[in-house]
Amino acid sequence: MSVSIKDVARAAGVSTSTVSRALGKGPVSAEVLRRVESAVAATGYRPNLAARQLRSQRSMAVGLIVADIRNPFFTQLSRAVEDAAYAAGMRVLLCNTDEDPVREAMYLELMAEERVSGLIMTPTRHLSPAVLARVGRPVVLVDRAMPETDFDSIVLDNARASAELVDHLVASGRRRIAGLFGSTSATGMERRAEVEAALERHGLPARSALSLPSFDAGHAALAELLEREMPDALILSNGLFVRAALKLCHERRIPIPGRLAIAGFDDEVWTDLVDPGITVIRQPVEEFGREAMQTLLARIGAAKMRPRRIVLAGELIVRGSTAPV
Amino acid sequence: MSVSIKDVARAAGVSTSTVSRALGKGPVSAEVLRRVESAVAATGYRPNLAARQLRSQRSMAVGLIVADIRNPFFTQLSRAVEDAAYAAGMRVLLCNTDEDPVREAMYLELMAEERVSGLIMTPTRHLSPAVLARVGRPVVLVDRAMPETDFDSIVLDNARASAELVDHLVASGRRRIAGLFGSTSATGMERRAEVEAALERHGLPARSALSLPSFDAGHAALAELLEREMPDALILSNGLFVRAALKLCHERRIPIPGRLAIAGFDDEVWTDLVDPGITVIRQPVEEFGREAMQTLLARIGAAKMRPRRIVLAGELIVRGSTAPV
DNA sequence: CATAGTCGTGGGAACGTTCCCACAAAATTT
DNA sequence: AAATTTTGTGGGAACGTTCCCACGACTATG
Numbered sequence: 001m002s003v004s005i006k007d008v009a010r011a012a013g014v015s016t017s018t019v020s021r022a023l024g025k026g027p028v029s030a031e032v033l034r035r036v037e038s039a040v041a042a043t044g045y046r047p048n049l050a051a052r053q054l055r056s057q058r059s060m061a062v063g064l065i066v067a068d069i070r071n072p073f074f075t076q077l078s079r080a081v082e083d084a085a086y087a088a089g090m091r092v093l094l095c096n097t098d099e100d101p102v103r104e105a106m107y108l109e110l111m112a113e114e115r116v117s118g119l120i121m122t123p124t125r126h127l128s129p130a131v132l133a134r135v136g137r138p139v140v141l142v143d144r145a146m147p148e149t150d151f152d153s154i155v156l157d158n159a160r161a162s163a164e165l166v167d168h169l170v171a172s173g174r175r176r177i178a179g180l181f182g183s184t185s186a187t188g189m190e191r192r193a194e195v196e197a198a199l200e201r202h203g204l205p206a207r208s209a210l211s212l213p214s215f216d217a218g219h220a221a222l223a224e225l226l227e228r229e230m231p232d233a234l235i236l237s238n239g240l241f242v243r244a245a246l247k248l249c250h251e252r253r254i255p256i257p258g259r260l261a262i263a264g265f266d267d268e269v270w271t272d273l274v275d276p277g278i279t280v281i282r283q284p285v286e287e288f289g290r291e292a293m294q295t296l297l298a299r300i301g302a303a304k305m306r307p308r309r310i311v312l313a314g315e316l317i318v319r320g321s322t323a324p325v
Numbered sequence: 326m327s328v329s330i331k332d333v334a335r336a337a338g339v340s341t342s343t344v345s346r347a348l349g350k351g352p353v354s355a356e357v358l359r360r361v362e363s364a365v366a367a368t369g370y371r372p373n374l375a376a377r378q379l380r381s382q383r384s385m386a387v388g389l390i391v392a393d394i395r396n397p398f399f400t401q402l403s404r405a406v407e408d409a410a411y412a413a414g415m416r417v418l419l420c421n422t423d424e425d426p427v428r429e430a431m432y433l434e435l436m437a438e439e440r441v442s443g444l445i446m447t448p449t450r451h452l453s454p455a456v457l458a459r460v461g462r463p464v465v466l467v468d469r470a471m472p473e474t475d476f477d478s479i480v481l482d483n484a485r486a487s488a489e490l491v492d493h494l495v496a497s498g499r500r501r502i503a504g505l506f507g508s509t510s511a512t513g514m515e516r517r518a519e520v521e522a523a524l525e526r527h528g529l530p531a532r533s534a535l536s537l538p539s540f541d542a543g544h545a546a547l548a549e550l551l552e553r554e555m556p557d558a559l560i561l562s563n564g565l566f567v568r569a570a571l572k573l574c575h576e577r578r579i580p581i582p583g584r585l586a587i588a589g590f591d592d593e594v595w596t597d598l599v600d601p602g603i604t605v606i607r608q609p610v611e612e613f614g615r616e617a618m619q620t621l622l623a624r625i626g627a628a629k630m631r632p633r634r635i636v637l638a639g640e641l642i643v644r645g646s647t648a649p650v
Numbered sequence: 651c652a653t654a655g656t657c658g659t660g661g662g663a664a665c666g667t668t669c670c671c672a673c674a675a676a677a678t679t680t
Numbered sequence: 681a682a683a684t685t686t687t688g689t690g691g692g693a694a695c696g697t698t699c700c701c702a703c704g705a706c707t708a709t710g
Contacts (some may be wrong), residue, residue, distance in 0.1 A: 015690045046438045050378040051666035270595030340660045376696035
């Protein structure tokens with residue numbers, strides 16, 4: 001049926017070991033290399049990756065576990081990770097947890113069975129470091145760190161970004177600043193803490209709420225938040241919430257920035273297509289992905305490398321949604 | 326190092342064959358099943374998928390080859406495919422071709438090496454059926470068919486959708502209708518042909534252009550098209566082009582729908598957040614993904630099944646961008 | 651009661667690689 | 681010129697499964 005290394009060996013008149021070396025980069029004579037190459041071409045041989053993996057005990061695949069690929073942040077991230085992976089001769093196994101710790105655990109199990117050589121993930125807040133360590137593979141966390149652990153991580157400078165947003169809103173004359181933060185991630189918590197700290201520095205009260213990071217949940221939470229706090233500005237901890245906020249304002253005919261300023265994280269493609277444009281923190285997502293893959297490869301190569309924590313700066317992009325009234 | 330089926334066998338006091346049967350669904354006594362299960366739990370055994378694949382010669386993985394996962398159409402598609410795949414106990418290998426036939430060929434090669442049990446893809450116009458057949462795995466085409474071939478496919482009813490767009494624009498009083506279509510896909514070609522046919526039925530001239538399906542290329546092509554044809558309505562064959570058109574109108578301060586009506590394919594999340602909202606054909610993308618996976622599984626199960634061509638209807642969503650002047 | 655059929659089990663050969671080892675021939679050193 | 685190292689090659693045992701076959705112990709059939 002399928003052509004194996006044996007067939008190539010026979011066609012080239014050498015042993016299978018020699019073919020293996022010729023294809024890998026072992027020492028072979030120029031003459032033999034030529035013969036093997038033409039034998040490969042003649043037979044149409046394709047290495048069997050399963051056999052290779054079984055024998056060599058390493059898989060050339062990395063797992064990428066994110067919340068939901070439909071969130072543009074994760075889309076971009078995954079694309080960057082994939083490009084870097086394929087460039088390094090690795091394949092990517094993508095998993096969507098939908099922020100569900102049960103699915104997350106299930107996929108970790110699956111990745112272990114696949115014997116992936118490493119894992120890049122955005123963990124939920126409920127994942128215990130012990131469970132993660134038990135997977136027994138190198139792990140790089142992206143976007144969401146696990147404080148007090150030794151996992152490599154690539155995260156945004158949330159303190160700085162949060163402060164920039166608050167400072168900007170205050171400068172544009174807002175005083176009743178409310179925020180909505182994702183409840184499932186360490187990052188949501190961190191942004192909330194940092195926003196509240198920044199507000200406190202301005203002597204302003206904290207008005208924040210948490211929500212599951214979905215459009216509908218965010219929309220509902222925002223409706224309640226508007227009711228309760230009557231804010232004049234909104235800080236949204238992710239692109240989904242920004243979209244939900246905008247939608248809600250449309251529905252309720254709330255003028256932006258007249259009665260409410262809107263600002264948040266993630267510079268999705270439409271933020272400059274709506275009117276007014278939305279003020280956001282642009283995250284260097286591609287860099288997240290690239291650095292994550294690079295860090296993972298380094299970690300795979302050297303397990304003893306000391307934990308690497310990369311913190312990248314976001315960029316405040318000011319648009320009409322936060323213009324002074 | 327790693328615990329294998331042998332360790333489980335020893336712990337359960339049975340042979341490896343019996344363990345294998347107990348884990349698969351071979352005939353085993355209740356007593357033995359119990360012993361094996363507790364041995365698995367005790368040893369922390371996890372099956373080695375590479376060994377399993379090598380021995381059984383099938384891989385439990387399917388390839389998904391799309392142009393660019395960052396395009397929301399493909400994002401949604403991939404998510405639907407992945408859900409269906411994991412539900413069926415399969416894994417997904419995602420590849421981005423960027424519409425580049427060379428990368429496409431490379432990934433086809435890679436998928437063959439991976440011995441994926443099937444392939445779902447949106448082929449470029451330049452992929453020859455012969456090359457695709459040579460991969461030697463079941464293939465299901467999504468969104469883009471290959472006419473005159475026997476591959477299974479799931480596509481939109483482009484004729485109907487194109488006619489609906491044209492009819493709608495004509496009904497709203499537009500006469501100088503221009504269109505921009507993706508140059509790399511059979512679907513772009515098909516939509517162009519169908520739009521032109523519909524225009525002809527109304528006795529209107531065809532004014533169409535082609536472009537690489539990227540934001541920048543689309544933007545440039547549109548700038549030229551506006552210059553050349555002075556249209557009063559624009560039909561865009563994908564979401565990227567719709568976005569480019571909107572951006573261009575913003576830059577040029579072209580009033581929508583006043584001076585130009587805009588309509589196109591793909592109902593991206595922001596189309597009802599901008600003002601005016603954009604009239605679009607909503608494609609049943611999730612259904613594309615589900616049906617594709619289902620068809621692929623059927624095909625894997627029965628190679629002799631006769632070619633299945635599924636054509637799904639889109640839904641015209643009328644918004645302000647095409648309101649009569 | 652003998653015979654034929656089920657059922658559960660174990661033995662062992664694959665699957666297609668890589669990698670360790672041994673060995674001969676060539677190149678280098680002493 | 682002998683001794684040593686380097687170089688290229690082949691043989692064959694793994695890697696962890698599954699699957700075919702054979703075998704014994706039952707159960708149903710005549």
